[in-house]
Each structure stands twice: as C-alpha cells, then as structure tokens.
Amino acid sequence: MKLQRIFLPLLVAALAGGGFFAYQSLGSREVAPAVSYVLLDGAPADSSQWAGKVMLVNFWATSCTTCVKEMPQIVATHEKFKARGFDTLAxxxxxxxxxxxxxxxESRKLPFGVAIDNNGKIAHQFGKIQLTPTTLLINKRGEIVKRYVGEPDFTALHALVEKLLAESA
Structure with a gap:
C-alpha cells in the first residue's frame, strides 16, 4: 500500500511530463535554411525574399518521369495561389x-523561379535531398511544414496551402 502511494504519483508525473514534451515537439517545426541561388535568367536570389510568403520548393530533374508528370500540377498550384502571397521555386x-x-x-513556360543546384549545396542544406521529386512547403514564418517525397496529393496540398495563407506571419 505504501509503495502504491509513492509509485502512482511518480507514474502520473512521468506520464504528464512525457505528454508535455511530446506536445511541445508537435508544435516545433524545422526552420528552412538560409540559401542563396541563381535563377535561370541569371538573377541572384536568396531565401530572405521568402519572408511573409508561403513557399513551395520543388527539387526535381528533367530525367525524373514523376517530376515531369507533376510539373503541370506544380504550375497550376502556383497560378492558383500566387496572388495571395504564395510563391514557388523549382x-x-x-x-x-x-x-x-x-x-x-522555356518550352513549358514555367511561371516561377527555376534554379540549378550546380554543386548540390541547396539540396544538402535542405537535408541532403537525393530523391526526386522532393517538395517542401514552407510557411510565412520560414518553417518547413510539410516534406513530400514523390508526387504530392495535390488536393491535400491545396488545402494545406489555404490554411497556411490564412495564418498570420
């Protein structure tokens, strides 16, 4: 009986503490790295220009069939949300x-910035990305909200973009 009076409060405290830390980790998000890049038109750019925007960063390759297949949907997503503070970088x-x-x-008239990661530095900074397509959704505060490996479910992606656009920066 005496052991129960000691053990039970300790067990409750441990569970409560573990629950608190699990809850805290759900709320913390990975911050997108600070990156610099050059767009195809030769213009230098960097991630500081993303501040206050919801960003979709898509790592892709012309030799990746899934990348080529999903690109029209990436374009459609960009066109749908660009007037509301959404931007895309391929x-x-x-x-x-x-x-x-x-x-x-050029042939597909991509309406967003395209950069070539010549030395692999951008992919490395985003967590050693090796598989294409890999797409990251970044909120207005610069936090990575979602990481897709493979083609995203674009209906779910659009719903998440709507939610992120409604949030304050």
Missing part, C-alpha cells in the same frame, strides 16, 4: 544538364 538537381533544365523551363 530547384534542378546538380546532375541535371543546365541546357536540359533551361529548355524544359
């Missing part, structure tokens, strides 16, 4: 020939 992987990337972007 980052071509280091192994993708620059001429192929430029031709792809």
């Amino acid at each position: 980052v071509a992987m280091s192994y993708d020939p620059p001429a192929f990337v430029a031709n792809f972007a």
Whole structure:
C-alpha cells in the first residue's frame, strides 16, 4: 500500500511530463535554411525574399518521369495561389544538364523561379535531398511544414496551402 502511494504519483508525473514534451515537439517545426541561388535568367536570389510568403520548393530533374508528370500540377498550384502571397521555386538537381533544365523551363513556360543546384549545396542544406521529386512547403514564418517525397496529393496540398495563407506571419 505504501509503495502504491509513492509509485502512482511518480507514474502520473512521468506520464504528464512525457505528454508535455511530446506536445511541445508537435508544435516545433524545422526552420528552412538560409540559401542563396541563381535563377535561370541569371538573377541572384536568396531565401530572405521568402519572408511573409508561403513557399513551395520543388527539387526535381528533367530525367525524373514523376517530376515531369507533376510539373503541370506544380504550375497550376502556383497560378492558383500566387496572388495571395504564395510563391514557388523549382530547384534542378546538380546532375541535371543546365541546357536540359533551361529548355524544359522555356518550352513549358514555367511561371516561377527555376534554379540549378550546380554543386548540390541547396539540396544538402535542405537535408541532403537525393530523391526526386522532393517538395517542401514552407510557411510565412520560414518553417518547413510539410516534406513530400514523390508526387504530392495535390488536393491535400491545396488545402494545406489555404490554411497556411490564412495564418498570420
């Protein structure tokens, strides 16, 4: 009986403490890294320009069939939300020939920034991204909210973008 009076409060305290830390970790998000890049038109850019926007960063390659397949939906997503503080950056992987990337972007009239990660530094800064497509959704505060490996469910992605656009910065 005496052991129960000691053990039970300790058990409750341990569970409450563990629950608190589990709850805290749900609320914390990975902050997007500070990155610099050059767009296909030669313009330098960096992630500080994303402040206050919801950003979709898509790592892709012209040799990736899923990337090519999903690109029209990436374009449609960009067009649907761009007037409301949403932007897109397509980052071509280091192994993708620059001429192929430029031709792809021009022939499909991609309406957003396209960068070539020549040395793999951007992919490394975002967590050693190696699989394409990998798409990250970043909120107005610069936190990575969702990481998709493979083609996203675009209906769910649009719902999440709507929610993030409604949040304050």
